Amino acid sequence: MSDRVVVALDVGGTGMKCALVRPDGVVVRTERHPTDAARGPAAVVGTILEVAGGLADKARADGLTPIAVGIAVPGVVDEARGVAVWSANVGFRDVPLRDLTVRRLGLPAALGHDVRVGGLAEARLGAGRGTGHVLFVAIGTGIAAAHVVDGTAAVGAHGAAGEIGHILVRPAGPRCGCGRPGCLEAVASAAAIGRRYAELAGDTADAQVTAAEVAERAAAGEQLAGQVWQEAVEALADGLASGQALFDVATIVLGGGLAQAGDLLLTPLRAALHERMTFHREPQLVAAALGDEAGCLGAALLALDAVGVRDHQEKR
Numbered sequence: 190m191s192d193r194v195v196v197a198l199d200v201g202g203t204g205m206k207c208a209l210v211r212p213d214g215v216v217v218r219t220e221r222h223p224t225d226a227a228r229g230p231a232a233v234v235g236t237i238l239e240v241a242g243g244l245a246d247k248a249r250a251d252g253l254t255p256i257a258v259g260i261a262v263p264g265v266v267d268e269a270r271g272v273a274v275w276s277a278n279v280g281f282r283d284v285p286l287r288d289l290t291v292r293r294l295g296l297p298a299a300l301g302h303d304v305r306v307g308g309l310a311e312a313r314l315g316a317g318r319g320t321g322h323v324l325f326v327a328i329g330t331g332i333a334a335a336h337v338v339d340g341t342a343a344v345g346a347h348g349a350a351g352e353i354g355h356i357l358v359r360p361a362g363p364r365c366g367c368g369r370p371g372c373l374e375a376v377a378s379a380a381a382i383g384r385r386y387a388e389l390a391g392d393t394a395d396a397q398v399t400a401a402e403v404a405e406r407a408a409a410g411e412q413l414a415g416q417v418w419q420e421a422v423e424a425l426a427d428g429l430a431s432g433q434a435l436f437d438v439a440t441i442v443l444g445g446g447l448a449q450a451g452d453l454l455l456t457p458l459r460a461a462l463h464e465r466m467t468f469h470r471e472p473q474l475v476a477a478a479l480g481d482e483a484g485c486l487g488a489a490l491l492a493l494d495a496v497g498v499r500d501h502q503e504k505r
């Protein structure tokens with residue numbers, strides 16, 4: 190039965206990462222396509238179905254048997270009903286994407302949330318592998334998390350579990366995109382770190398820097414960058430400590446763009462998190478291992494789960 194594959198798509202605001210994945214987690218083909226979200230949600234759905242159908246056809250042409258389709262999308266996702274409820278950057282409003290896929294491709298399908306399936310992949314195939322209880326935290330433009338227990342990510346009653354970016358950490362802090370001041374992602378997302386640096390640096394030519402540059406300048410000894418970086422680390426530690434109080438995980442996996450700072454982030458963050466642990470057991474804090482493939486691999490895992498296939502776990 191080694192010829193079975195699932196079709197996996199990770200749909201983002203700008204691009205779609207797509208793959209054919211075997212039940213043991215091995216990727217046999219990858220493709221990337223532009224999302225071109227400005228065309229509107231109906232056109233994006235059309236592209237998703239076309240790309241998924243094309244991959245299934247290519248699998249058959251290569252002598253493989255597509256057995257299911259997994260699709261990850263951003264925003265609020267009702268995984269039980271297979272509906273993309275809401276998405277700011279792709280424009281979905283109550284799109285029954287799973288049923289549309291089943292109808293178009295004639296294969297079982299599963300729909301998941303991009304960060305939750307990314308967490309699923311990191312917990313089962315990546316940095317959290319073998320540790321059972323994992324909190325995956327993606328830090329990029331925003332901050333979102335997935336709580337994975339024994340290979341299953343909690344979805345929540347309304348498809349919105351894991352919004353750790355909206356934990357209140359600084360009541361008098363900057364206003365969040367959600368409208369409330371002081372959310373974690375308004376203080377410690379990559380975007381927030383860049384904004385804070387620009388705000389404190391004032392009207393100078395080199396004030397517009399990315400969070401990665403702030404990290405590098407802090408490491409090189411620049412005082413302002415050091416202050417901004419430490420502020421973000423302290424806020425992240427507050428957020429992660431709340432996460433640990435709620436979930437008592439073995440491993441916290443940090444993903445997203447900010448995690449690429451590696452030890453510049455992990456070392457001070459481990460120390461700040463350690464300071465905040467009282468009776469809680471301290472989790473391992475590690476960087477994600479799968480990079481930007483995590484969402485696509487997670488979509489594949491969701492598809493495999495939908496048809497009851499978990500070969501990759503037997504290979505541990």
Ligand SMILES: [Zn+2]
Pocket residue numbers: 354355365366367368369372
């Ligand atoms: Zn918020």
